[in-house]
Amino acid sequence: MGYREDRIAHTTDCKHCTNQMASIYAVMLCVFILLFLQFLMLTAALEGYWGGKQLFVLPTAVASGICCALACKLIGYVLTPR
Amino acid sequence: MPDSPAWKDDFPIAWTDDHFVTRREFTKSLVLVSCATFAANVAVSTLGALQESGQHRYPETQVANTTTLAVGGSRVFYYPGPHDPCLLVRIDSESFVAFSQSCTHLGCPVHFQSETRSLYCPCHEGFFSVEDGRVLAGPPPRPLARILIEKRGQELWATGKIG
Numbered sequence: 001m002g003y004r005e006d007r008i009a010h011t012t013d014c015k016h017c018t019n020q021m022a023s024i025y026a027v028m029l030c031v032f033i034l035l036f037l038q039f040l041m042l043t044a045a046l047e048g049y050w051g052g053k054q055l056f057v058l059p060t061a062v063a064s065g066i067c068c069a070l071a072c073k074l075i076g077y078v079l080t081p082r
Numbered sequence: 083m084p085d086s087p088a089w090k091d092d093f094p095i096a097w098t099d100d101h102f103v104t105r106r107e108f109t110k111s112l113v114l115v116s117c118a119t120f121a122a123n124v125a126v127s128t129l130g131a132l133q134e135s136g137q138h139r140y141p142e143t144q145v146a147n148t149t150t151l152a153v154g155g156s157r158v159f160y161y162p163g164p165h166d167p168c169l170l171v172r173i174d175s176e177s178f179v180a181f182s183q184s185c186t187h188l189g190c191p192v193h194f195q196s197e198t199r200s201l202y203c204p205c206h207e208g209f210f211s212v213e214d215g216r217v218l219a220g221p222p223p224r225p226l227a228r229i230l231i232e233k234r235g236q237e238l239w240a241t242g243k244i245g
Binding site: 024027039054065068 | 106113120123126127245
């Protein structure tokens with residue numbers, strides 16, 4: 001068995017790697033969802049701003065901030081060496 | 083002698099970890115986009131707050147004289163800048179209203195129709211109420227921006243803009 005095949009076998013068998021992979025995919029999905037929500041917030045904020053409905057603008061900024069903080073927390077979880 | 087060979091500085095990622103890193107980097111860039119979106123949202127919010135707190139002041143400009151505008155008549159003036167056309171309408175002997183002339187759909191100029199008492203955009207058949215500028219029909223998504231009009235004796239002054 002060559003080096004490459006050996007490594008592939010190692011990766012396939014590696015339980016730790018599988019868990020890591022699953023957690024990265026889960027985080028990526030969560031960040032995607034958060035980003036989608038943030039785009040919705042930005043759209044609503046722009047609509048409120050141009051339409052003169054200032055009532056919507058501040059809450060959307062707060063909600064966007066919460067989404068951003070969550071995304072940062074999630075990426076911190078993935079990047080922290082364990 | 084250093085612990086690791088020099089080539090490891092250029093290729094610090096082990097082959098087995100390579101696919102994790104690319105996903106991590108991608109997720110990291112998603113988070114950066116998330117931060118940028120939040121920054122844009124804060125910017126919009128700040129602009130809105132500045133406008134609402136009145137720091138964005140409009141000039142006071144005389145736009146017409148009550149004696150020169152008949153009931154049911156309209157005239158174009160420019161407010162707040164020389165490139166912002168607005169429409170002043172005399173609804174009855176005492177009521178004057180003014181709106182931005184730019185349709186909120188695609189920016190075509192709106193015109194006053196006295197027979198339907200509405201502001202009409204000929205580009206895509208948009209209709210706005212002459213009383214408050216709200217959309218009555220057609221594709222415009224928002225009401226027309228309203229110009230605040232103040233009557234000072236015989237003179238009509240534009241004092242602000244809403245929307």
